[in-house]
Amino acid sequence: MADSPLFQALHMEMAHALCEEQEKGLSVLEGVGFRVGQGLSERLTKEMPSFKDELDVLKFLCKDLWVTVFKKQVDNLRTNHQGTYMLQDNQFLLLTQLSNGKQYVEEAPKFLAFTCGLVRGALSNLGFDSTVTAEVPVMPSCKFQVVIQKS
Amino acid sequence: GCCNSCRRELFVLTYGALVAQLCKDYEKDEDVNKYLDRMGYDIGIRLVEDFLARSAVKKCRSYSETVDMIAQVAFKMYLGITPSVSRSNTTENEFFLILENNPLVDFVEELPAGRTSLCYCNILCGVIRGALEMVHLAAEVNFIQDRLKGDDFTEIGITFLKKLEDKKHKRNK
Numbered sequence: 001m002a003d004s005p006l007f008q009a010l011h012m013e014m015a016h017a018l019c020e021e022q023e024k025g026l027s028v029l030e031g032v033g034f035r036v037g038q039g040l041s042e043r044l045t046k047e048m049p050s051f052k053d054e055l056d057v058l059k060f061l062c063k064d065l066w067v068t069v070f071k072k073q074v075d076n077l078r079t080n081h082q083g084t085y086m087l088q089d090n091q092f093l094l095l096t097q098l099s100n101g102k103q104y105v106e107e108a109p110k111f112l113a114f115t116c117g118l119v120r121g122a123l124s125n126l127g128f129d130s131t132v133t134a135e136v137p138v139m140p141s142c143k144f145q146v147v148i149q150k151s
Numbered sequence: 152g153c154c155n156s157c158r159r160e161l162f163v164l165t166y167g168a169l170v171a172q173l174c175k176d177y178e179k180d181e182d183v184n185k186y187l188d189r190m191g192y193d194i195g196i197r198l199v200e201d202f203l204a205r206s207a208v209k210k211c212r213s214y215s216e217t218v219d220m221i222a223q224v225a226f227k228m229y230l231g232i233t234p235s236v237s238r239s240n241t242t243e244n245e246f247f248l249i250l251e252n253n254p255l256v257d258f259v260e261e262l263p264a265g266r267t268s269l270c271y272c273n274i275l276c277g278v279i280r281g282a283l284e285m286v287h288l289a290a291e292v293n294f295i296q297d298r299l300k301g302d303d304f305t306e307i308g309i310t311f312l313k314k315l316e317d318k319k320h321k322r323n324k
Contacts, residue, residue: 005201006229007162009194014169017190028172035168036161044157068157 007069011094015110026109030117037121044068045126054148057126058085065122069115070094083148087119088141095140108136119144159231163257170271171263180268187270191277199282202228214311217288218246221279221309230254234307244311247295249304262299270294276307289313 014032019025044064051057062074066089076088094111098104112134120132129149136142173183206224211217215238222234232252239245255272262269270276276292283290289312296302 005198007158007165009198009201010162010165010169012197013190013194014165017186017193018172028176032165032168032172035171036164039164039168040157040161043160069161 008094008097011111011114012097014114019110019113026113029110029113030120033114033117033119034121034124035117036114037118037123038125039121040068040118041065041122041125051126054083054128055079057123057128058087058146061119061122062087065118069118083150085146085148087144087146089144090141092140092142095136095142098139104139105136108139109134112136112142116144119146123148159254160257163254166255166274167258170269174263174266174269180266180270183266184268184270184273187273188277188280191274191279192281193277194274195278195281195283196285198229198278199285202282214244214246214288217283217286218248218309221282222248225282242310246309246311248307248309250307251304253298253305256299259299267300269299270297271299272297272305279307279309283309 014029018029018032045060048060051060058077058079062077066072066074070089070093072089072091072093074087075090076086078086078088094115095108098107098111116132116134120130123130123132123146129151131147131149132144134142134144170183170187173186177183177186202225205228208220208224211220218236218238222236226248227233231254232250234248234250237247237249239247253272255275259271262271270293273294276294280290280292283292291308291310291312293308294306295308296304296306298305
């Protein structure tokens with residue numbers, strides 16, 4: 001049961017159906033991810049002690065959240081210690097369903113939007129405003145850039 | 152510790168967020184219902200491959216066997232529940248799945264305001280219909296009763312239509 005492919009199937013279908021009109025679709029999909037990120041982060045952190053700092057929160061995203069959603073941890077976390085973080089996943093689950101062909105790199109934004117929202121939503125639930133963008137250097141790896149907004 | 156149940160919740164949370172978004176985009180309940188059904192159909196036609204790979208079931212030889220498989224194997228595998236199955240004594244080829252509990256509505260107490268005709272779980276009907284079509288069975292699938300609408304239980308009706316003909320049979324006509 002833990003290995004249910006329903007989430008992936010639903011995500012794939014949302015990426016296609018919601019993004020038929022690309023521009024608006026990407027932000028709609030990001031918004032859906034945002035709501036899920038808020039809810040999921042709430043449930044995951046229920047029994048956890050509070051985080052000691054921003055970096056701790058990012059580590060939680062890279063471990064607990066990532067394992068729950070993507071069945072593995074983020075492979076690499078980097079930061080400039082001034083609010084910018086780079087999360088790298090070398091075998092991003094939502095891209096591994098796609099072929100490795102070059103044409104899919106153009107389609108990639110559709111398959112990243114939900115996750116950008118998810119990360120932004122999780123951070124929002126934990127008290128941080130952020131912007132999250134993503135890029136695919138080479139399939140199926142993915143880099144997410146998180147910039148925490150200073151209040 | 153929490154990871155396994157959280158993964159199941161991930162699907163439920165995502166589905167809920169999707170329905171909420173569709174309610175924003177479409178004023179009419181029927182439009183949301185149709186959209187969910189269509190998405191379910193697209194998912195169903197692909198999911199059946201996954202199902203056949205994971206379950207190694209043998210070919211069903213009757214509609215009744217097929218519905219039993221949907222309830223006892225597929226629902227169990229993907230949603231962790233086993234709906235009970237019954238069949239109509241008035242309409243040929245019509246079967247019912249009764250869902251005692253339904254994880255899709257775990258976090259839903261009632262339909263959103265003003266959404267009295269929303270078939271919240273309509274994606275399930277599309278999934279079943281799409282999956283059946285991939286094994287050459289045409290069927291109408293819809294919600295007959297829905298707890299969220301105030302009914303006593305939640306019930307999906309599956310009515311098998313004429314079998315889809317293979318291309319080679321069409322040539323003989």
